Amino acid sequence: MAVVDPSVTAGAAKQPSLPPFLLKIASLAYTLGLTFLGLTAVTFIIGRVMPVDPVIAIVGDRASKETYEAVFFALGLDKPILVQYWIYITSVLRGDFGTSIMTARPVLTDILIFFPATLELATVGIIIGVVFGVPMGVLAAVNQGRLIDHFVRIVGLFGYSVPVFWFGMVSLLVFYARLDWFPGPGRIEVYYDGIVTQVTGVILIDSALQKEWTVFWNAAGHLVLPGIILGTFALAYVARMTRSFMLDQLSQEYVLTARVKGMSELAVIWRHAFRNVLIQLITIIGLTFASLLEGSVLTETVFAWPGIGQYITNSLFNSDMNAVIGGTMVVGMCFIGINMISDALYKIVDPRVR
Numbered sequence: 001m002a003v004v005d006p007s008v009t010a011g012a013a014k015q016p017s018l019p020p021f022l023l024k025i026a027s028l029a030y031t032l033g034l035t036f037l038g039l040t041a042v043t044f045i046i047g048r049v050m051p052v053d054p055v056i057a058i059v060g061d062r063a064s065k066e067t068y069e070a071v072f073f074a075l076g077l078d079k080p081i082l083v084q085y086w087i088y089i090t091s092v093l094r095g096d097f098g099t100s101i102m103t104a105r106p107v108l109t110d111i112l113i114f115f116p117a118t119l120e121l122a123t124v125g126i127i128i129g130v131v132f133g134v135p136m137g138v139l140a141a142v143n144q145g146r147l148i149d150h151f152v153r154i155v156g157l158f159g160y161s162v163p164v165f166w167f168g169m170v171s172l173l174v175f176y177a178r179l180d181w182f183p184g185p186g187r188i189e190v191y192y193d194g195i196v197t198q199v200t201g202v203i204l205i206d207s208a209l210q211k212e213w214t215v216f217w218n219a220a221g222h223l224v225l226p227g228i229i230l231g232t233f234a235l236a237y238v239a240r241m242t243r244s245f246m247l248d249q250l251s252q253e254y255v256l257t258a259r260v261k262g263m264s265e266l267a268v269i270w271r272h273a274f275r276n277v278l279i280q281l282i283t284i285i286g287l288t289f290a291s292l293l294e295g296s297v298l299t300e301t302v303f304a305w306p307g308i309g310q311y312i313t314n315s316l317f318n319s320d321m322n323a324v325i326g327g328t329m330v331v332g333m334c335f336i337g338i339n340m341i342s343d344a345l346y347k348i349v350d351p352r353v354r
Contacts, residue, residue, distance in 0.1 A: 028340075032336065036336075037089075039333070039336075040085075040088070040089050040092060041085065043325050043329055044084075044088055044325065045081075045085075046325075047321045047324065048081065048084070050321070052319045052321060054077070054321050054322075055071045055072050056319070058071055058101055059071050095108055096108070097326035098325075098326065099322060100315065100320055100323040101318065101319070101320040101322070101323070102314065102320045102323060103323075107322050107323050107326035107327075110311060111308065111311075111326060111327065111330050112201065113306075114306055114307055114308045114310075114311040115201070116200060116201025116202045116203075117187055117201070117203075117305060117306050117308075118293060118300070118308040119201075120202045120203065121223065121230060121292075121296060121305060121307060122230065122292035122296060123289075124230070125227055125229075125230030125233070125292045125296075126230075126231075126234055126285065126289045126292055127231070128230075128231025128234065129233075129234025129235045129237070129285075129288060130234070130238060130285055132231075132235050133234065133235040133236070133237070133238030133239040134238060134239070134242050134281065136152045136155070136242075137238065137239040137240065137241070137243040137244075137245075137246060138242060138243075140152035140153065140243040141243045141246030141247045141250060142250070142269060144247065152239055152243065153240075153243075155235070155236060155239065156237075156240040158232075158236065159232045159235060159236020159237070160236050160237075162232075164229060164233070164298040164302075165301070167229055168298070168299055168302035168303060169302055171225050171228070171229065172184065172302070172303070175225060182224050183218065183221045185303045185304035186222060186303070186305070187203065187222055187305060187306055188203060188219050192214075192219075195215055196210055196212050196215050203215070203219045204219055204220060204223075225303065226299050226302075226305055229299050230296060230299055234288050237284070238281075238288060241280070241284045242277070242281060242284075245277035245280050245281065246269075246277060248277075249272075249273040249276050249277055250269075250273055254272065255268055258272055282342050286339065286342040287338075289338060290334060290338045293308075293334050294309070294331040294334070294335075296309050297310065297312070301313070308331065311323065312327040312328065
């Protein structure tokens with residue numbers, strides 16, 4: 001029988017291993033790195049295969065051949081596509097998304113100007129959707145088949161079916177042009193421009209920090225109508241999914257057991273059934289918020305809202321591919337960030353995940 005050296009066994013047992021938190025950090029970095037590479041690759045390739053000549057967009061269609069070739073070589077378009085991608089991704093990692101043809105500013109500067117407006121609008125929309133959509137979905141599930149259930153389903157159908165641009169134009173016509181209850185298009189009145197110094201880019205926060213309350217309330221008034229438009233879409237989806245999740249939980253045996261034991265109906269609904277749908281709801285709310293960030297183009301167009309959606313759309317119409325790719329990258333990274341936040345919230349609301 002072979003004899004095993006105890007010192008060898010002890011040495012093998014004492015081999016160092018990474019602490020669990022370092023393993024989690026390494027796993028997260030690996031996932032983020034792969035996602036970032038995939039996102040940059042897709043956006044870059046789409047930008048290159050689109051039938052738009054970036055050189056013509058810069059020099060115009062009447063430029064001389066020498067000027068065209070000079071810009072062509074300056075942009076590195078003579079190099080293989082993989083080399084172009086490597087140059088692009090190294091520039092992005094340095095925070096350089098290129099220069100916008102439309103504004104003649106660095107794309108990153110434009111994003112820092114336009115994205116906070118979209119973030120502000122989408123945040124108002126998701127707050128409306130969650131504050132009203134979750135209770136409506138719970139009430140509809142508890143009162144299945146009754147009047148309130150039919151009402152919630154009709155609201156959900158309305159939010160899904162009505163075109164955003166039509167809803168926005170009708171809202172402006174009724175509440176701004178006819179009734180004069182709310183301010184018109186734009187983020188703020190022109191005569192308030194320049195009063196508030198941009199700190200965060202979110203005008204409500206900046207005006208409150210600088211105690212410019214007149215500007216604050218004017219900006220809040222401009223937020224109402226577009227916020228309600230986006231909030232209606234978010235409310236419809238959140239209410240519908242909450243109702244579906246709650247109906248599934250209310251049919252489980254543990255709910256019947258809790259009722260047989262004499263637990264109050266409120267405790268059964270909110271302490272047991274609702275807690276078991278929280279993880280699903282976090283996922284739905286996160287995806288809805290991300291959709292509002294990237295899908296508010298029509299709302300921003302109707303209300304002349306200077307957000308990232310309108311910026312990307314105008315850049316696309318002007319063949320400004322640096323701005324289009326940069327804006328798309330930012331929206332994609334927002335999806336990644338929101339998914340990470342959702343994963344962190346899972347561990348807070350559900351001990352089983354921890």
